Amino acid sequence: MSLAILAVAILLLIGVVLRQSIVALRVLFIPGSVVAGFVGLLTVTLLGRWGGEAVAAQTAEVNATLAGWPGPLIAVVFAAMMLQQSGGSPRPHDDSTARRVGRQGLMVWIIVLGETMVGLWATWWLIQPLYDVPNSFGMLIETGFAGGHGTAAAMGQVFSSPQVGLEAGLDLGLLMATCGLVYGVVSGIVWINVAARLGWLHDDSAGASSSGAAQEKKPIGFQTTSSDAIDPLLLQVVWVALAVGVGMLMQTVVLGVAGRIDIALGAGAGSGAVGADAELSKRMAASNVMDFPLFIYTMFGGWLVRRVLRGLGQSHRVDSATIERLSSTAMEVLVVAAITSLKLSAVAALIGPFSILFVCGAIWTAICLMVLSRWVLPGEHWFPLALINYGMSTGTTATGFVLLRVVDPELKTGAASDYALAAPLSAPFIGGGILTIALPLVLLERVSIAWPALVIAAVVLVLVLVGRQLGRVKR
Structure with a gap:
């Protein structure tokens, strides 16, 4: 350490x-x-x-x-974000929050289901005519890009199962996840510069990143209590630590209750299933469905600590400026740790079809970032929010925050908040959730690849049209 x-x-x-x-x-x-x-x-x-x-x-x-650092650091960022007073945030939660969060959740479904869609179509039209691969080969984009290394490891059992028969699935999934991480950061920087030239970055998000702008020096924070009692900076650290601790406690309680539900229903690891079927059973268990990332719980932990302090009449003890600096510090360290720890050593089996999938995935995520996100996401901060989605859909949430750090270094937009609130709408199901595991086992190898490819394409098209309509109703 x-x-x-x-x-x-x-x-x-x-x-x-x-x-x-x-x-x-x-x-x-x-x-x-x-x-x-x-x-x-x-x-x-x-x-x-x-x-x-x-x-x-x-x-x-x-x-x-x-x-191992990015996960806990993201949790700190979200806890600190929710601790800040609404006066220090340009996007307090109001009556429009549900609409914004719904559109963000819809966008995630479009992106991730779209990765499966393009993977299946590429496998159907470009890969299977030349290579002997199963239909589930098309799931590698979602597995590696949206799911990341953890999902790639879990899906290794699914790919190697008798139902699928893709022995190299684990290695290919890890390779796709690794390439997605690197590609997401590098290409994201390129798209940020394109957006800057197109005038898509507002002053409140991009101004802090511009190197030529003269920046007014501001104090880091303000004392909210006497230094004789406790150092003022340490007090702000205490609030953040409390928020993270409350979030961890909430996660423990929720998973404990979910585990008891699994025991009562006979689900999960004790269901008697083996191999890939055991993986599917585990993903459908309540303890897995409720196993949201820690940052979601710490976000609510920060909100709860802030509400308690407000109820006690002590909300002035929280200095938003200092909390913001602590959050930014966590983000800086997160960026270094996430990029430095990228794993570039992956075997290159089936490099030809793998390359086809990678290119198709890259094209789709670029379309989602530069075109579809403008239609679906809230207009006031669509690009910062789209960048988090882009990082998530090409690697991890940490990748998304690497990109967000460029255009919104102090979290001045409401993008991070909307992303966190919408995560439960998709995390249990796609990008490594139940549907990701179930599709290869239950459907893809039992029917012609044409049927799931067509059906998923139709679903994605409907979601895009719905998102487009919502974007036209209120921008």
Whole structure:
């Protein structure tokens, strides 16, 4: 842990120096934390290959530590975000929240179901005429892009099951997840610059990232209590820690109740199923359906702490400026850890059909970011929110926040809040949820690939039309 902290500190210093020294990095709005992450990725790769056995082992240990940081750091970001007073947030929750959250949830379904759609069509029309692969091969885009490495590992059992027969599915899924992570960050930076040239970045989101703009120096925060009692900065850390702790407690309670429901219904691991059927049974269990990412629970934890303080008449003890700085700090470290810990060592089996799927997935996610998101998402912050979706749909939520950090470094838009509130509408079902696991086992290998490809395409088309109509009703 100590070496990982030291490594991140050094990388951040290097990233800031390079960012200030290289004009191209400033022109492209690339933050120092992103530069630091790629410097770390290059360093880890070089030391792992040519650093000697001892150095390679130590590097791998540090990298493994960093790989575990993004999840908890995202939880801190969302807890801090909800702790801030509504006066410090440009998008307080109001009567339009449900509409915005619904449109965001709809957009996630369009993106992720669309990844399955293009994967199945590419497999049907381009891959199967040349290669002997099962219908479920088309699920690799959703598995790797939207699902990430965790889903790729779980889907390995599904792909290798007798129902599917894709023995290389685990390796291909991990390779797709790895390539998606790298592609998501690099291409996302490109699309951000395209959006800037098109005038899609509003002053409240992009202004802080512009290198040439003179920025007024502001105090980091304000004292909300006497320093004789407790250091004012530490008090703000305490509020964040309380929010995270409450969120973790909520997660434990919810999963405990869900586990009791599974026991009562005889579902989950004790159902007697084996192999891929056991994986499907596990995904359909209440404990898995309610196993939302920690950041969703810490978001509600932050909200609860803020409400309690308000009810006690102590809301002035929370300094939004300081909380915002703590959140930004967590995001900076998150960016470095997420990029540095990318795993680039994956086997290249079936590289031909894999490349076809990758290109199709890249085209679809780009269309969703630059075209469909403008139709469906709330107009006031559609691009920052689309960037989080883009990162999620090409790698992980951490990737989305890497991109959001470029255009909205202080979370001035309501994009992060809308994303978090809408996550429960899709997380249990797609991008590694029940439908992701069930499609190969229950449907894809039992019928012609044409039928699921056509049906899913029709569903995606209907969702796009609904989203387009909602966008026209109120923009």
